Amino acid sequence: MESVGLSGYLIVGAVLFVCGVICMATKRNGIGILMGVELVLNGANLNFVAFSQHTHLGLDGQIASLFVIVLAAAEAAVALAIALNFYNNHLTIDVDRAADLKG
């Protein structure tokens, strides 16, 4: 089977990234934003793995992506806890309402 090549992976990663960013910028729902974040992270992971496969970095990329996955899990846990708390206080998870820290 003919190899896909680095740029294929990078294009998919970039699409994922851009989708994630657009999701973050357009969704008002906190959970939706979290999903966007997951997309951005996975886009980045894809890049790591791809670079790891196609350059001489060895296993570094895989390890970094493993870290990112763990970090994303932790981040999701924390973010969901914030979302729950926010909901408890404001009866909504609309991020545009969360402007209490505004200077």
Add this chain to the structure above:
Amino acid sequence: MEPLTLLSLIIFLPTIGALGLYAFDKKAEESMRMFALAITAVTFGLTLFLLGQFDMAQGAMQLQVSIPWVPTWNINYQLGVDGISMPLVLLTSLVSMLAMMASWSIKEKIRGYLTLFLLLETGMLGVFLSLDFFLFYVFWEVMLLPMYFLIGVWGGPRREYAAIKFFLYTLAGSVLMLIAMLMLYFGSGESSLTGGQNIFDLLKLGEIAKAGEFSSGTQVVAFILLFIGFAIKLPAFPFHTWLPDAHVEAPTPISMILAGVLLKMGGYGIIRIAMPICPYGAQYAAYALVALGVFSIIYGAFAAMAQTDFKRLVAYSSVSHMGYVLIGMAVWKINEATGTTVNPNHWQMGMAGAMFQMLGHGISSAGMFFMVGVLYDRVHHRDLNKFGGIMQKMPFYSGLAVVIFFAGLGLPGLCGFIGEVFVVLSTWNFSPLLAVIAASGVILTAGYILWTIQRVYLGPEYKGPHPEDLTPINGRETAIALTLIVFAVLMGVFPYTFGLQMMTPSIENLTQSMSTGYETLHQAGSEIISMSQP
């Protein structure tokens, strides 16, 4: 008792006493006073004991102790007495005791007052006993601060002004002293006698000077700096204007200390530090010193005559009397050609006269201020033109006061005479002109003292306010006055036993060492001249 214990106890007993005051209840004023008096009395007793240990026939420094204090800089806790400091130590503890007895008139903030008073005594005794320049300097400053507060807190209406004036004047003097001290400290390192070490040891510094190893330039500069520093304390014209203000504002016992002891420190400093360490400088400035002394005598007497404030008058009389001290020390005549001293015995007499004048003035001026204080406590004013007739109201007090004032006038048989007349007699050898001017002071002195007596004590009736308060002198006041009079008479009648005997050997040592020191430099100087002129 070991010298170390004894001398340290003399110096620090008052400090211990000052701490002890805080064991008393704040209300127990009477017991605190008695306690403080007991401390000063014990100190006086200790100085008498010191006198018992002291060998009067010896001129050298005795009962010396020296413990390293800051070894890095060769600063030592070095104490000792000789014939020059011994009488002044006795005078200090005596006047302190009497001034403490006179402190019953202080009614406010007793504990603070007594504490500062005792600290002041520590400072004064320390100055007279220390043999290390740095230690001397420390005690000098220690003494300054309590005095500032004693005048500034317990003084009269213009006390802040007087206290600050006193403080700044003295501080200016000590800065000059500090400069000279450092000059000598670093200069001593170049001498062969110290092995390259910089030292503060006054005796060693004197030996270096005796060997002629301080250059003449150093000596002149150091002497002038030291002299100005001490002349402020003495005080000599034109550094005297702090004195009248300080005296007028200070409470009576503090005036007694100020006139009786503090002024002596100026003279002591010159005789203990400035002269032996800078003999060349002393000789260089001798004529100026004598002239300044003569001018102070005449100027002080004239100024005293014009005063209307009783205390100011006595203050100016101190300026006049301390002029004799300056003259007596400096009547050092040398042969211009050989550098040898001409008639060294006359110079010794002048110096002994100066020392005796310090003691005599310590007794008489303390007495005069006390006598003024007795009146002030009763009628609360000091305007000479509003007295008169005190002799009728308080005959016994007036009798005692007249005796004290006669001691100030220099009447034979009382302490003021010997000092003045010895100084004047020895001055002709130095300079006939200055001697004659100095001698004319006797007329002016008689003038202002007798005029004062006439205005205050004589006359038919008292003209000022509160005539009903002129109650007879009480037992405590009588005891103070009588003690002073007894000393005045003993010193006047037996000057050799009560003073000169102790001083003479040390003064001989001092003059000899200074003569040697000067001669060495003089010869070196003339060799240079003779080499450059063949």
Add this chain to the structure above:
Amino acid sequence: MSPDIYIETGTTLKWLLTTAWLLPLAGFLIEVFGGYWSGRKSRAAAFLAVGCIATGFVCSLIALLTWLDAADLNVSDIWQNPRAVAAATHEVSEATHVDHEHDADHAADAEHHGDHEHAVPAHSEEEHHGHAAHGNNPLKFAFNGTFYTLAKFGRIQITLDYYIDGLTVLMFTMVTFIATCIHLFAIGYMSDELTESYEDHQVHLPGGKHFHRPGRFYRFFSFLSLFCFAMLGLVLAGNIFQVFIFWELVGVCSYLLIGFYVERKSASTAANKAFIMNRVGDFGFLIGLMILWTWFGTFQFANTNPDQTGEQGLFQMVRTDAGAIETEGEGLNRVAYMQSATGEHLLGNDGQARRIPYWLLVVAGLGIFAGCVGKSAQFPLQTWLPDAMEGPTPVSALVHSATMVAAGVYLAGRFFPMFTPEVLLVIAYVGAITAFIGATIALVVTDIKQVLAYSTISQLGYMMLAIGVGGWLAGLFHLITHAFFKSLMFLCSGSVIHGCHHEQEMTKMGGLYKKMPITCWTMWIGVVAISGLAIPITLPYLGAISFSGFHSKDAIIASSLSFSTLNPTHSLLFFIPLITAGITAFYMHRMWFMTFFGKPKDHHVHDHAHESPWVMCGPLLALSFFAAFCAVGGESGPLANLLLTSEPTHVAGGVQAAGELGLTLPSHHEIHECHSQAGMMALLAALMGTVVAYLFYCKQAVDPALVKARFESAHRFLKSKWQFDEIYDSMFTRPVHVVAKWCTGFDREALDRFLHSCASLAVGIAQWDRKFDEAVVDRIVNVFGEVTYAAGRTLKGVQTGRLRQYVMFIAAAVVCLFVVLFLFLPR
């Protein structure tokens, strides 16, 4: 005298005189403290004082006898002719010389003294002895020694010494005797003070009432005792420094006694004046002391110890054994050599002969004499003595006539060997001027005590004159006789004042001789004595029939006549005393007549006048006896002979053409030659004065008021005491106060102002410093702060809190970053 006798007798004399000297001091202490705490009505103080001084008198008398015995002069000897006594003294001295030759070396040295002088021809002897008459050696019978040391510096020392010779014991006896009489008199005179409430009529209080105070009986006697102590110490003193000490002490006693009535302004002012004018004299005294001390290094009069241990005294250093001053050079270069004990030149430490510039010796003499001028109220310091009459009359009698003021003359006599001829000339002129001024003022004063005061000044002038013209004996002779008759007259005036209830103006007296006969006639003795009246018949052994004053004044006039004959340029020195003798007789009789004779001028005074009690009259009688007879025999009498033993060596033979001025002092022989001539002239002058006074004031043949009107301006001039007080006031007193004002002004205006301007300068700098801090340094710091703050404020708007917006920012920023990196980063 052998050393054993010297020590033995010296010790006896020392203890006798020391007892007499110190007893009054002990008395003083007991009286002044005991009196204060005991009642005001007790006479105990007076009895103690009298006891002390009377014991002193007994001691002095014993001392006098002891001394006469030691000097081999018994009482009968001194009745003989002085020449014979001098010869006897000489024999004694010869005998002692022989005694010494066996065991002591110095006798031989003394013998060879003459040879030695020839051996040093370079030094010319300036003072030649005019006559072969051998001089008396006063050191032969003088005893000296030391009480204790005041100070010691190497080889020089100052001690308290005693020096006892004929003059000392005589002065002791005289002073203690007169003092005893006056103490007794004062018990009566001061009895007003024995009260708890003494009323002083001379002090007026503002309310118009008289002043009341407790009596001060005890205080008076304690001061008198203190004075006696000081006066005796002055006489006993063995060195000039010690004289100075007691000089000041008698001065202060005089001050206390003049100012005894402290509530009287006039009394306290007079006391101040007396003390300060004495201090002016003492200033000169001090200069003399300084010169002597610097050049001689000793103050001792003489060292008379036959062992010749110890240093030479001043007299021995200045004069050779023959009594001459050895000088060399001329003018300011003239120097005087000091003599050693062996008659050679005294050598200094450097082996050179010690010498002193001659002019310094003159200055030293003048300085010491200045002290005498102050104390003896000589011109120009005479003005304090009349004012001193503010003291109680016994004080005037004791202190201001008989003893203290005579101390100046005593010192001039004692210090005579140190005086060069130039100094003596000054002394003579000062004495003559004083005698004249005093006498002329005494003509016009009307206060009885003032008359006596001016006469005292005048008589002291006589004594100084005598000493100045070389009549050493005459001066001291007059000192003794004057002490008796003047103290007598003062006591008489005291008796009059007491009898007239403190009235002193003679213009209110008159006709008192019936009321107070004892006072009147004892005073007459004094008046005759001071006037120098006599009956010119000479009796064997007793001389002329006269009272004491005649003999002594006669001797003075004779000395001055002899002096002016020898030095014709100074003939004024004879005419002034001669005229003054006439004036003296006039004003003394004027006083006597005005007081006791004529019609009573104030009936109130006259009616209440009474004779004084016996305690006062007794002393008058005792003193009048001595005033009359103490000089019996004149210059060959016992008193003169006693004095002669102390006469300095060079006086008897006279001195020829000595010093820079070439003055010649008369010898005994020359004085004796013109004695009768001078005596007659003096007597004539005195008689004229007496007769005129009799015509004016007793017979009233001439009205004094007319004379007064005729010589109005002269009278006014004399009344104002020659304007001395005014001159001194404008010349000295006021300028001193002005200078004093200047000095305080300088302190305040110059020194303090300088100080204050320093302080203001410091404060000014501080304020400027503060402004700089605030305006510049702080401003810069603030600008930073403000800019930062403004930036923050501006950026605040970005912080919306909208997450999505933030994400957009991040995305946009990342894109921008990429674009920038892509564009600008180098490949």
